[in-house]
Amino acid sequence: MAGNERVYIVTYDIADxxxxxxxxxxxxxxxxxxxxxxxxxxxxxxRRAALGARLDGIIKPSEDHVLIMDIGPADAVDLRVESLGRPFESIRREAVVV
Structure with a gap:
């Protein structure tokens, strides 16, 4: 499953x-x-499709703005981030117990 994961940066500006x-x-x-x-x-x-559908059900398109930026394949992308202040940590694949 990890082979088809991608890294996304999601940013939003919500009026309400x-x-x-x-x-x-x-x-x-x-x-x-x-x-x-x-x-x-x-x-x-x-999960990307589920996220888009969930956000689409919450926002008001005439007032809000959501950007979903596809950075690339999770196992191949080399994030180059300059962080001032607190350190930046990239998301790593980890097991989740439900």
């Missing part, structure tokens, strides 16, 4: 604070919060 909180809570289940309204996600095509 209530919708913004809903987007934030939804994003927590898909990736790592980096700062304010920016998340780093490592997703399979199925």
């Amino acid at each position: 604070p209530k919708r913004g909180r809903r987007v934030f809570k939804s994003m927590e289940g898909y990736g790592r919060w980096l700062q304010l309204s920016v998340f780093q996600c490592r997703l399979t095509p199925r």
Whole structure:
């Protein structure tokens, strides 16, 4: 399954604070919060589609804006990030017990 995961950067600008909180809570289940309204996600095509559908059900297209940037294959991408202040850590594949 790891072979088809890709890295995404998701950022959003939500006009209504209530919708913004809903987007934030939804994003927590898909990736790592980096700062304010920016998340780093490592997703399979199925999880990527689920994320898009979930966000589409929350936002108001005439007022809100979500960017989902595909950085590349998770196992092949070499993120080059300059971090000032707190250190930046890339998402690594890890087992999740449910």
